[in-house]
Amino acid sequence: xxxxxxxxxxxxxxxxxxxxxxxxxxSVFSSLQWYRQEPGEGPVLLVTVVTGGEVKKLKRLxxxxxxxxxxxxxxxxxxxxxxxxxxxxxxxxxxxxKVIFGPGTSLSVIP
Amino acid sequence: xxxxxxxxxxxxxEKRQSVAFWCNPISGHATLYWYQQILGQGPKLLIxxxxxxxxxxxxxxxxxxxxxxxxxxxxxxxxxxxxLEDSAVYLCASSFLAGFNRGQETQYFGPGTRLLVx
Numbered sequence: 001x002x003x004x005x006x007x008x009x010x011x012x013x014x015x016x017x018x019x020x021x022x023x024x025x026x027s028v029f030s031s032l033q034w035y036r037q038e039p040g041e042g043p044v045l046l047v048t049v050v051t052g053g054e055v056k057k058l059k060r061l062x063x064x065x066x067x068x069x070x071x072x073x074x075x076x077x078x079x080x081x082x083x084x085x086x087x088x089x090x091x092x093x094x095x096x097x098k099v100i101f102g103p104g105t106s107l108s109v110i111p
Numbered sequence: 112x113x114x115x116x117x118x119x120x121x122x123x124x125e126k127r128q129s130v131a132f133w134c135n136p137i138s139g140h141a142t143l144y145w146y147q148q149i150l151g152q153g154p155k156l157l158i159x160x161x162x163x164x165x166x167x168x169x170x171x172x173x174x175x176x177x178x179x180x181x182x183x184x185x186x187x188x189x190x191x192x193x194x195l196e197d198s199a200v201y202l203c204a205s206s207f208l209a210g211f212n213r214g215q216e217t218q219y220f221g222p223g224t225r226l227l228v229x
Contacts, residue, residue, distance in 0.1 A: 031214035042202050042220025043154070050215060088153050092214025098167050099213050101153030
């Protein structure tokens, strides 16, 4: 059974701090995605990574896919209150599998 | 471009009652998904449609849940009868591609329907 774990579950930081959240699995994934979900809204896709070791940057956000394609990290530099939300990783083992979501990391950035 | 529309936004019912949710995907999107998101958890796929055909309903509790997408556009999800454990946010999403490489598709989510079963 595919399973994605995320850590930490909750994170509260001050504006301007850096942070990293993690997504781990015992399974190999063909691709991983990161979504952000704001309160009362649906998730919004941030990035898709497909190659082991791949690094993608989106402004202050840096995403990395592990070499073995079993884990991923999201690093935020100089966090801002607008970064507050639930960060979800999602992946599929093969191109034919459905996407499964991790439980998410709830981030709160305090002004 | 209009996003994914869902209604109602909130619903409170008593256990054993019935409830229905409606979703209108982004125009031109062939694939439509229904997810259940229980508080503190990530979304769990209930059913995926490709046009008006079902691609995956392996996690849909078919004894009480049903869904249809009759004309390949909008969709309804029904729960009959509801149980306490059905309290959750029901998210609808759509994607443009054929749905065969699901892990790399961009899913566009609606705002969800928050269901509370008392």
